[in-house]
Amino acid sequence: MxxxxxxxxxxxxxxxxxxxxxxxxxxxxxxxxxxxxxxxxxxxxxxxxxxxxxxxxxxxxxxxxxxxxxxxxxxxxxxxxxxxxxxxxxxxxxxxxxxxxxxxxxxxxxxxxxxxxxxxxxxxxxxxxxxxxxxxxxxxxxxxxxxxxxxxxxxxxxxxxAGITTYSPMHHWGVTKGKKVGIVGLGGLGHMGVKFAHALGAHVVLFTTSPNKKEDALRLGADEVVISRNADEMAKHAGSFDFILDAVSADHDINAYLHLLRRDGNLCLVGAPEKPLAVAAFNLLFGRRSLSGSPVxxxxxxxxxxxxxxxxxxxxxxxxxxxxxxxxxxxxxxxxxxxxxxxxxxxxxxx
Missing domain, CATH: 3.90.180.10 (Medium-chain alcohol dehydrogenases, catalytic domain)
Structure with missing residues (x-):
């Protein structure tokens, strides 16, 4: 000792x-x-x-x-x-x-x-x-x-x-060139998610509630930035994502993001909200979408x-x-x- x-x-x-x-x-x-x-x-x-x-x-x-x-x-x-x-x-x-x-x-x-x-x-x-x-x-x-x-x-x-927490689910769910990937939240986890998705060759869309984060998201490798409170911006992406990484730990509506997945798309939680999140079954049933979580x-x-x-x-x-x-x-x-x-x-x- x-x-x-x-x-x-x-x-x-x-x-x-x-x-x-x-x-x-x-x-x-x-x-x-x-x-x-x-x-x-x-x-x-x-x-x-x-x-x-x-x-x-x-x-x-x-x-x-x-x-x-x-x-x-x-x-x-x-x-x-x-x-x-x-x-x-x-x-x-x-x-x-x-x-x-x-x-x-x-x-x-x-x-x-x-x-x-x-x-x-x-x-x-x-x-x-x-x-x-x-x-x-x-x-x-x-x-x-x-x-x-x-x-x-x-x-x-x-x-x-933060690195392995975001890399691991992308590896597991097959994020590669040609895939459309969403990252929800631009904090410690989210900024790593943007960097990895970009390096893996995906088309990267950053979702944020803060318009002032747009410039930084683009610098980090995002191809697009969507202000998630803007219903019209969200609607433009309906049914189009192969994979969405949700890095938000605060209470939020994940149904808004499940609706953005294409057939067989997956939304993976790496943030850990304190309270249970409500999931509308039809958002999973239609399109055979899935909801998952991943640690390190x-x-x-x-x-x-x-x-x-x-x-x-x-x-x-x-x-x-x-x-x-x-x-x-x-x-x-x-x-x-x-x-x-x-x-x-x-x-x-x-x-």
Whole structure:
């Protein structure tokens, strides 16, 4: 065991503050990583403030962070995938049983015995896992990823959650050249959705309630921008989409988007509205349309996504902050005052 510097929340009403946590020494199959950058995901805020107490109650102290990019500083004797000095990344998972049908199929995100990067039982320490708001982390090599050379490391950090969350359903539902793809919402997830759909060759339409986001959406790769409150603009696209990625977490009418799908089209939720969404059955029956949801991807698919980003030079649009501003960043996150993802420069933790 060794001590690591971190920022943690002591309770659901406490601000994040500096602390010291205990990390395990690397085992034979472990990789120890000096964390250089860690993205801030909206789920970090939910977890810190115990807003998912029904499904995932928070254990304090809580060290969030699952968008981790760093440098390998130590490897176990059986590690073959990494060497000291490599750039490496860690996403939302740090372990799974490796033997169930889901793991064997490459879908570790669906493993019933997976271990999330923070606030999950830690079999090594007997406590809970601690995330990336820290100066280092130790992870089994199976859950460590390679960052392609040339990618901006700060911009690459959000790829470990926002990136794979949007890439995975596009991969699964076959977004390719010639497909018409809609992206609902232009936030941390939505802006990545636009970039991926554009790079995959699709005709990309961004749906937003904010006219002032049109210029930015076009810059990011959208071919068209539709103001979703304008009924005439929406009606022009009825029955024409192969796939729509819904990245909105606020309450909204998904029937308006189901109506835009062509035959066998799919609308996939990656946002997580607090309240159940009403679905009109006829919007699914007519046209054999489908409604789905998707979390992050498995490890192999996440590496595929990172390699794709390396090939197309895709990173998130980020605002880099020192860790001492993390509580302010959380408040700004609640106000959607960010384009499009906060990333913590972990060198600030040494100060």
């Amino acid at each position: 060794y001590n690591a510097k971190a920022f943690s929340a002591a309770s659901e009403t406490s601000p994040l503050d500096s602390t010291t946590i205990v990390r395990r020494d690397p085992t034979d199959t472990d990789v120890q990583i000096e964390i250089l950058y860690c993205g801030i995901c909206h789920s970090d805020l939910h977890q810190v403030r115990n807003e998912w107490s029904g499904a995932m109650p928070t254990v304090y102290p809580c060290v969030p962070g699952h968008e981790i990019v760093g440098r390998v500083t130590k490897v176990g004797s059986a590690v073959t995938k990494f060497k000291v000095g490599d750039t490496a990344a860690v996403g939302c998972m740090v372990d799974s049983d490796g033997t169930c049908p889901e793991c064997l199929a490459g879908f570790e995100q669906f493993c019933a015995n997976s271990t999330l990067t923070y606030n999950f039982p830690d079999k090594h320490t007997g406590g809970v896992t601690y995330g990336g708001y820290s100066d280092s982390i130790v992870v089994d090599q199976r859950f460590v990823l390679h960052i392609p050379s040339g990618l901006d490391l700060a911009g690459a950090a959000p790829l470990l959650c 991807g498995g490890i192999a698919e996440t590496q595929e996504m990172l390699d794709f980003c390396g090939k197309h030079n895709i990173t998130a649009d980020v605002e880099i902050i020192p860790i001492q501003q993390v509580n302010e960043a959380y408040e700004r996150l609640l106000k959607s005052d960010i384009k499009y993802r906060f990333v913590i420069d972990m060198a600030s933790l040494k100060g």
